[in-house]
Amino acid sequence: MTPSPLPLTVLVLLAACQDYDVQASLPAISLSGSTLDFGEVRVGTWATVGIAVENLGKGDLHLDSVALEVGASPEFSLDGLAVTTLGPGEQVVLTASYQPDAVGQDVAQATLTSDDPEEPAILLELLGFGVQPAIEIDPETLWFGDVAPGESSSLPVTLTAAGTGTLRVQELSLEDITAPFGLTLPPDVTLPWPLPTGHSIEIEVTFAPLDASPQDTHLLIASNDSESPLAGVRLLGNAAGSGENEPPIVEITDPNWGAYLVYGEPVTLSGVVVDIEDGPANLACMWYVNGALAGTAVPRSDGAVTLTTRDLPLGEVTIELVAMDSEGATGTDEVGVVVWDTEEPLTYTISGGVTIFEYWSVDDDIVIELNGSPIFSDSDRLQNTHPPVEFSARAGDVLRLRATDEKYCKQELDSLFLHWGTGMFQPLAPGVCRSACEEDACYDPTYEGPWPNTFYEETFTIAIP
Numbered sequence: 001m002t003p004s005p006l007p008l009t010v011l012v013l014l015a016a017c018q019d020y021d022v023q024a025s026l027p028a029i030s031l032s033g034s035t036l037d038f039g040e041v042r043v044g045t046w047a048t049v050g051i052a053v054e055n056l057g058k059g060d061l062h063l064d065s066v067a068l069e070v071g072a073s074p075e076f077s078l079d080g081l082a083v084t085t086l087g088p089g090e091q092v093v094l095t096a097s098y099q100p101d102a103v104g105q106d107v108a109q110a111t112l113t114s115d116d117p118e119e120p121a122i123l124l125e126l127l128g129f130g131v132q133p134a135i136e137i138d139p140e141t142l143w144f145g146d147v148a149p150g151e152s153s154s155l156p157v158t159l160t161a162a163g164t165g166t167l168r169v170q171e172l173s174l175e176d177i178t179a180p181f182g183l184t185l186p187p188d189v190t191l192p193w194p195l196p197t198g199h200s201i202e203i204e205v206t207f208a209p210l211d212a213s214p215q216d217t218h219l220l221i222a223s224n225d226s227e228s229p230l231a232g233v234r235l236l237g238n239a240a241g242s243g244e245n246e247p248p249i250v251e252i253t254d255p256n257w258g259a260y261l262v263y264g265e266p267v268t269l270s271g272v273v274v275d276i277e278d279g280p281a282n283l284a285c286m287w288y289v290n291g292a293l294a295g296t297a298v299p300r301s302d303g304a305v306t307l308t309t310r311d312l313p314l315g316e317v318t319i320e321l322v323a324m325d326s327e328g329a330t331g332t333d334e335v336g337v338v339v340w341d342t343e344e345p346l347t348y349t350i351s352g353g354v355t356i357f358e359y360w361s362v363d364d365d366i367v368i369e370l371n372g373s374p375i376f377s378d379s380d381r382l383q384n385t386h387p388p389v390e391f392s393a394r395a396g397d398v399l400r401l402r403a404t405d406e407k408y409c410k411q412e413l414d415s416l417f418l419h420w421g422t423g424m425f426q427p428l429a430p431g432v433c434r435s436a437c438e439e440d441a442c443y444d445p446t447y448e449g450p451w452p453n454t455f456y457e458e459t460f461t462i463a464i465p
Contacts, residue, residue: 028057038128046099054091072108100130131165144237152208161195196355248323248331351388363412403456410435
């Protein structure tokens with residue numbers, strides 16, 4: 001007897017069950033992130049970061065390969081996969097290394113392939129900045145003169161981040177812990193302390209002797225400056241009559257390191273010189289610009305030395321103040337500045353923090369325009385992390401930022417800052433984060449769209465310099 005054919009509804013149900021069984025046994029790849037961001041890494045050193053690769057499916061996940069794309073910066077390397085098969089719920093950490101050989105930004109892309117039928121190939125971003133922090137100490141000698149027992153005298157020493165990247169002042173200590181010197185940091189500073197390029201902190205050093213014996217020791221400063229990881233400031237007190245002629249202590253007080261000066265306009269160079277053996281009238285002071293003598297001066301009674309000039313050349317300029325005492329000993333100090341022509345554009349940088357090296361993210365999209373023309377655009381409707389944006393502009397030019405939430409469920413834009421010169425910035429967009437999805441840290445139950453929408457739009461006139 002010929003069996004009766006199955007009804008159509010039964011066939012549909014059987015097909016659906018078979019499809020469900022197939023889907024239930026498939027792997028599903030999941031990554032803890034799509035960006036390997038190394039941040040700042042000192043030139044000549046290396047750093048390693050990783051992201052977790054997990055199998056959220058019901059079947060085994062086979063990781064086929066992970067490799068850098070053509071054109072990747074050679075400073076990056078992938079450390080390979082510890083395992084190539086992940087069972088359901090298992091994970092492995094994919095790591096990469098970055099060793100910059102020069103100051104600047106490095107980028108790369110890598111592709112991770114697997115047998116996930118939904119995402120067989122995943123593109124990863126690798127981002128890093130090679131930096132070379134340097135410490136500038138001013139002055140390098142503190143002479144407290146004669147201080148009677150029971151009394152005290154205080155002098156400042158300024159630490160400035162003069163290189164590229166964040167200088168980290170890690171520790172301050174006295175070479176001789178029994179010496180009668182004390183250290184006072186600014187009230188908001190605790191060590192270790194990060195200093196963005198061009199920024200400074202001032203330390204107060206106090207000499208409070210218990211007797212009249214001479215003191216000669218050093219303040220030791222540990223930092224991430226690769227050339228001077230342990231720098232020193234000489235501390236001298238009650239040291240007169242030691243028989244040694246000490247050179248004058250010299251400090252340029254204006255302009256500061258990294259300042260931008262306008263070409264052709266008068267500039268007053270200011271400094272202070274101090275000498276324990278010679279009074280100010282016995283000191284000869286010379287100002288130099290890029291090694292050429294710019295003028296001479298005799299300090300005032302308070303040690304102040306000034307020179308007004310219009311002759312600073314265009315470009316990067318080194319200003320040096322040299323003081324000579326009556327026995328020929330000299331003390332020096334120098335600063336580096338930039339002299340620019342107001343008719344010429346400058347390089348500006350938009351970053352996600354108070355240094356030019358900080359990345360920023362947006363979800364979903366953003367357009368940045370300069371005088372109506374786009375200089376940056378992110379329009380892929382995804383959350384992305386971006387390196388700092390560099391462009392040329394003049395003071396008075398207009399920036400326009402427009403961030404849009406194109407799809408469910410989150411509006412997000414990091415705080416943005418406009419940088420010019422060294423250590424100078426103008427705030428742009430404040431940080432924004434609001435989400436209709438409960439799994440997001442900035443979940444807002446009152447936010448229900450609509451999508452798409454513009455959640456941040458503002459124009460800014462470039463006010464610096």
